Amino acid sequence: NAGVTQTPKFQVLKTGQSMTLQCAQDMNHEYMSWYRQDPGMGLRLIHYSVGAGITDQGEVPNGYNVSRSTTEDFPLRLLSAAPSQTSVYFCASSPTYDRVRGGTQYFGPGTRLLVL
Amino acid sequence: AQSVAQPEDQVNVAEGNPLTVKCTYSVSGNPYLFWYVQYPNRGLQFLLKYITGDNLVKGSYGFEAEFNKSQTSFHLKKPSALVSDSALYFCAGYGGATNKLIFGTGTLLAVQP
Numbered sequence: 034n035a036g037v038t039q040t041p042k043f044q045v046l047k048t049g050q051s052m053t054l055q056c057a058q059d060m061n062h063e064y065m066s067w068y069r070q071d072p073g074m075g076l077r078l079i080h081y082s083v084g085a086g087i088t089d090q091g092e093v094p095n096g097y098n099v100s101r102s103t104t105e106d107f108p109l110r111l112l113s114a115a116p117s118q119t120s121v122y123f124c125a126s127s128p129t130y131d132r133v134r135g136g137t138q139y140f141g142p143g144t145r146l147l148v149l
Numbered sequence: 150a151q152s153v154a155q156p157e158d159q160v161n162v163a164e165g166n167p168l169t170v171k172c173t174y175s176v177s178g179n180p181y182l183f184w185y186v187q188y189p190n191r192g193l194q195f196l197l198k199y200i201t202g203d204n205l206v207k208g209s210y211g212f213e214a215e216f217n218k219s220q221t222s223f224h225l226k227k228p229s230a231l232v233s234d235s236a237l238y239f240c241a242g243y244g245g246a247t248n249k250l251i252f253g254t255g256t257l258l259a260v261q262p
Binding site: 037066068073074075076077078081091092123125137138139140141142143 | 158185
């Protein structure tokens with residue numbers, strides 16, 4: 034299994050440009066999520082999905098869109114990039130979204146995004 | 150509000166000495182707590198988790214964590230640190246009625262040879 038894969042690894046955007054960060058997992062996990070990591074702030078949840086066709090907002094959803102048309106893929110779209118979106122983005126998946134069953138999340142390698 | 154706190158930005162320890170990385174939580178209901186490790190330019194890797202049962206949880210690479218309900222803590226420990234343990238460590242947890250995982254701000258562990 035490749036696990037969780039993310040593309041691209043690094044991207045530079047100009048303010049106002051749009052782009053899609055790709056995330057895929059081959060473990061048939063029902064739960065997928067996107068985080069951003071900023072110095073001193075840990076990881077903050079952007080959006081998450083508990084299954085194909087179902088998405089919901091996390092802590093910091095503004096400026097980002099997601100969709101989940103298949104179990105495997107969970108792309109993150111930046112509609113109009115801003116310098117405040119400069120960050121490292123991580124995608125994660127889990128076999129279950131049920132916290133009672135203690136779903137362990139598996140993380141991708143990350144995408145570094147620089148918005149000028 | 151649900152929260153997970155890591156009070157130390159950095160922990161320094163000499164190789165061979167025991168290490169502790171601290172984590173406290175504030176969640177309603179039963180807490181479900183995790184430790185993850187991040188090596189430079191890599192994604193997070195799962196170390197261990199507490200769901201229920203024994204308060205001492207054993208995980209990967211010789212790490213363990215002690216759940217203390219009265220002190221609302223979940224400190225990460227290792228009896229003998231290695232230089233290769235140097236990394237960024239995150240505590241995380243679910244709580245309340247949410248299925249959202251909340252992360253602490255991270256603690257940088259530096260093990261000196």
